Amino acid sequence: MEAKSQLLNLKPYQPGKPIEEVKREYGLSKIVKLASNENPYGSSPSVKDAITAEAANLGLYPDGYSAELREELSRFLGVKEGSLIFGNGSDEVVQILSRSFLREGTNTVMAANTFPQYKHNAVIEGAEVREIPLLNGEHDLDGMLKAIDGQTRIVWLCSPNNPTGHYIDQQSFKSFMADVPDNVLVVSDEAYYEYVVADDFPETIPFLDMYPNLVILRTFSKAYGLAALRIGYGIGNEKLITAIEPAREPFNTSRIAQAAARAAIKDQEFIKSCSDRNREGLQQFYDFCKARGLDYYPSQANFILIDFKQDSNLLFQHLLERGYIVRSGAALGFPTSLRITIGDKEQNSEIIEHLENYLLKSGNVKEETV
Numbered sequence: 001m002e003a004k005s006q007l008l009n010l011k012p013y014q015p016g017k018p019i020e021e022v023k024r025e026y027g028l029s030k031i032v033k034l035a036s037n038e039n040p041y042g043s044s045p046s047v048k049d050a051i052t053a054e055a056a057n058l059g060l061y062p063d064g065y066s067a068e069l070r071e072e073l074s075r076f077l078g079v080k081e082g083s084l085i086f087g088n089g090s091d092e093v094v095q096i097l098s099r100s101f102l103r104e105g106t107n108t109v110m111a112a113n114t115f116p117q118y119k120h121n122a123v124i125e126g127a128e129v130r131e132i133p134l135l136n137g138e139h140d141l142d143g144m145l146k147a148i149d150g151q152t153r154i155v156w157l158c159s160p161n162n163p164t165g166h167y168i169d170q171q172s173f174k175s176f177m178a179d180v181p182d183n184v185l186v187v188s189d190e191a192y193y194e195y196v197v198a199d200d201f202p203e204t205i206p207f208l209d210m211y212p213n214l215v216i217l218r219t220f221s222k223a224y225g226l227a228a229l230r231i232g233y234g235i236g237n238e239k240l241i242t243a244i245e246p247a248r249e250p251f252n253t254s255r256i257a258q259a260a261a262r263a264a265i266k267d268q269e270f271i272k273s274c275s276d277r278n279r280e281g282l283q284q285f286y287d288f289c290k291a292r293g294l295d296y297y298p299s300q301a302n303f304i305l306i307d308f309k310q311d312s313n314l315l316f317q318h319l320l321e322r323g324y325i326v327r328s329g330a331a332l333g334f335p336t337s338l339r340i341t342i343g344d345k346e347q348n349s350e351i352i353e354h355l356e357n358y359l360l361k362s363g364n365v366k367e368e369t370v
């Protein structure tokens with residue numbers, strides 16, 4: 001038996017190290033995981049009640065169409081119900097789009113480095129992947145436009161970009177959409193939308209009226225704090241969404257996830273407070289970087305990519321042995337950087353202290369500056 005040849009060169013997704021594994025491996029009792037951009041404050045308290053109530057229905061299949069969540073989310077976003085598609089995480093919407101549009105002989109354009117699932121799914125579909133290097137952490141939109149040809153099916157924009165935290169501003173997005181051929185799908189992955197504070201971050205939903213070739217991805221995994229439940233969604237032109245629906249598994253989002261998402265949308269105060277605390281946490285890291293002369297990208301998300309100008313795997317290991325799980329930039333295309341999820345105030349202080357100690361020990365910082 002032989003699997004598709006393109007699978008030979010693919011590795012399964014390498015997630016942040018699981019907490020239980022690190023506990024066991026290093027004999028630690030307390031672990032702080034700031035590796036997967038999860039919400040350190042969890043989810044809205046009302047989510048637990050919604051889940052408990054839904055637990056009465058575990059014997060029943062979910063509503064594959066997610067009618068109630070669809071109705072409520074469409075009202076919340078101000079879009080038509082038919083313009084939504086739900087996925088088992090927005091990851092699954094990436095997969096559905098890839099299955100729907102990509103195959104051998106086509107190509108797809110994306111930044112490098114960016115969220116790895118665009119490339120992963122494109123490779124599985126046998127499409128050619130055109131990666132356009134970031135310019136100082138930002139999408140090179142002109143470069144991406146130039147890479148588009150008659151066989152291009154999807155262009156992936158990740159804004160704010162994972163792992164740099166940079167975003168595409170309103171003006172750049174607008175002219176990009178105007179320049180992209182209308183038979184090329186543009187996917188704007190906005191997994192960190194709720195954290196964004198930049199005034200010139202584009203509200204992309206109104207663009208859907210003008211651009212039937214635009215799909216926006218959002219998720220309940222990050223600011224909404226429901227990563228465990230796997231639910232995200234795409235927003236697009238109704239015709240396009242109808243066309244890709246057959247590529248969706250019939251019961252891809254669970255009852256529990258749908259109930260939790262419905263409760264989570266209703267608590268926007270929680271989201272606002274998480275976003276505010278995230279800004280404060282980012283500031284803790286900015287202050288640290290400035291004091292130590294470290295390069296970093298200003299972030300519109302809930303993570304920061306810091307360049308320590310040394311092998312990030314060693315730093316990663318140093319933190320891991322002390323119970324702090326972060327992402328080594330080595331796996332993300334930034335071998336001298338760490339990507340750290342913004343935690344709560346105390347977690348941030350603790351991790352900064354460990355980083356200070358490491359820099360001191362490795363002689364990268366003079367004692368008197370500490």
Ligand SMILES: *Cc1c(COP(=O)(O)O)cnc(C)c1O
Nearest residue numbers: 089090091115162191219221232
């Ligand atoms: C985390 C993340 C996702 C995936 O989120 P899920 O909804 O949990 O699948 C998608 N895109 C980006 C850029 C992410 O960082």
